[in-house]
Amino acid sequence: SLAAPRAARAQHVGASLTSPQPVVAPLRPVRLAADVPGYSGPVSVVLFDSRRRFAGAAEGHVEGGRGEVQVVPRGALGPQWAALFAAGQQVAVSPALFTLDAQTEVQAGQPRFDRFVGAARELIRQAVLEYESADGRLLRGYRSPDSPLIWLRDHVYAARAARYLEADGRETLDAFRDLQMEDGSLHDFLPRPFVVPSPYRTPVEADVEYLYVQGVYEAWQASGDDAWLRSHLGSLRRAITHTLQHPLRWDAERGLVKRPFTIDTWDFEYGPTTADPATGEPSPRHWIDERTIWGIFHGDNTGTAQALRMLAAIEDRVGDPGLGEVWRGAAAAIMSSLNQLAWNGRFYRHHVHFQPLDVPGVDEAAQLSLSNAYALNRGVLTEQQAQAILDEYIRRSKTTAAFAEWFSIDPPFPPGSFGLAGRTGELPGQYVNGGIMPLVGGELARGAFRHGNETYGFAILDHYWQRMLSRGRSFLWYRPDGAEGVGSDQTVPFDAWGAASMLAALVEGAAGIEDSGLAFSSVTISPRWAAVDVSGAYAAARYPASAGYAAYTWSRAANAIGLEASSSADHMRLRLLLPAEARGSVRVTLNGSPVAHTVETVRASRYVVLETTETIVNVHVSW
Secondary structure: OOOOOOEOOOOOOOOEEEOOOOEEOOOOOEEEEEEOOOOEEEEEEEEEOOOOOEEEEEEEEEEOOEEEEEEOOOOOOEEEEEEEEEOOEEEEEEEEEEEEOOOOEEEOOOHHHHOHHHHHHHHHHHOEEEEEOOOOOEEEEEOEOOEOOOEHHHHHHHHHHHOOOOOOOHHHHHHHHHOOOOOOOOOOEOOEOOOEOOOOOOOOOOOHHHHHHHHHHHHHHHHOOHHHHHHHHHHHHHHHHHHHHOOOOEEOOOOEEOEEOEOOOOOOEEEEEEEOOOOOOEEEEOOOOOOOOEEEEHHHHHHHHHHHHHHHHHHHHHOOHHHHHHHHHHHHHHHHHHHHHHEOOOOEOOEEEOOOOOOOOOOHHHOEEOHHHHHOOOOOOOHHHHHHHHHHHHHHHOOOOOOOOOEOEEOOOOOOOEOOOOOOOOOOOEOOEEOEOHHHHHHHHHHHHHOOOHHHHHHHHHHHHHHOHHHOOEOOOEOOOOOEOOOOOOOOOEOHHHHHHHHHHHHHHHOOEEEOOOOOOEEEEOOOHHHOOOOEEEEEEEOOOOOOEEEEEEEEEOOEEEEEEEEOOOEEEEEEEOOOOOOOOOEEEEOOEEOOOEEEEEOOEEEEEEEEOOOOEEEEEEO
8 A cells, every 4th residue: 555645745746657668568667657637645556558458566755846756567558548646546547658579589597598670680681682573562481592483382381480680471371372283283482583483393302382371371371361351261271171182282092191202391303413304404403203113201291291280270260160170180190191101210211212212321211301390389299299209300410420419310311312403402411411401400399399398499499590690691591501691603601591590599489489379469488597507587579460468577686587478469378488486386486475386397397377358477486
């Protein structure tokens, strides 16, 4: 309760409440100026956010008509309404005291965390490619590190984390949609006048359609734009139907997506350099003919299963929920068939050939390919499978001669297995034939955080920071000895694909902020700082395409951890990683009162889990 004032008036003409900052960040304290002429005594402030939700109260003191009140901004983004009270009366109102705004950032008192987002932002910014198409449309997307074009694959994987930094990528996906072919398939890249004026689809690829679904889903999740999503619905259905029905993509006998024998998800087939049938020029095998070696590649199938589940959620929102159940059933059937065919108990076999094939110089059964790392984060594995894949990478990290276990494929194919017309990549340890890729490391790190290997996740992020990101350079691939992977004179030192993968691991893994709804309508917050030498942290994730965000401050003390959270969400799921020494029972309070909670175990890690719909969230865990 407020103490009695030393001087009080029934009316306080000229009273005001002002903020020295017109724009403030969530949970960053702000000292407000409280002026009540002719008054000395206690005052209080009440705040409501832009959605008219109670956003907090604070007390202060005025002496001789002037004083300060410190508030902690929280709630929905936008202008906040505030009222000042003195002597039990409302003496001033500010309809827009300040505007709450957020940007993606992580601060934990160490450069490897504090500078990470800014450095990744700069690398991704450099990869932006903008130009005018032949029909006058302004195209903007994330270029491939080794090609001056906007490839759908590179753009989608970069945009997945760039959506935390930049406002939109929807126009790029519109352009790919508008070029969709009659059979439902999509082109690899957008045409660029005077560079490559016509779009093209490399025939051996089977991943482009699921990447389109993923790209649309993730752009919609960031923007919350249902009308835009609806404009893609027909194209999404045609794309996924192409994968599930076209004879060059679908193996009806096995119920799985098929493709020619390529290295993982890349676009050239096994065999020596040959002649391009269209030009006669020396070329890798990008096409399908009577010599094509067919089989099942696991990454096409885990990616398609994820896309089917995404499409089901889209149907539930703007389409046909009954059809959504069909898509979910198809995803489950694919994973069941894939696990029977390609899962070896430790990871997915790289390629299961339809006909017996002897590949000299390599044990195919031992090959660990990069899409195993992607499978960790596609929501299609059992917990046991995910942990087995992580264990395999960790085991190989202890025996490999490479500087990191972020293998494109391990062991690589011998020289000459995949002819590239003399380009870099024909030899082991080059490009996708055994090159070391940050994009793999990022997926491993995010998967490690998700599946109870937090220390491993932090180690990967630290390695990437020290060797690459802190230097402002990151390449698509590196040689096993650490040399930068320069494939041609078109190669650039800003790999947005890899940087985005690592950034997602930091934001969603280490900081643990994951959107479990639409534009952060529901959020899961799992800070994992207890696994490293951090005593306090601030983290925020924001979609510039919408007002969706989540932020928190985390602190650690002797025998206790604390979390204060704010977001645009209607529902928060909080998962607080306990430090290793907290092995017994715990006491948990929410806003000062005991709260129902559970303790979730993931491997050796223990998380305190609770849920809330409150706008004000202060959690204290002690043991």
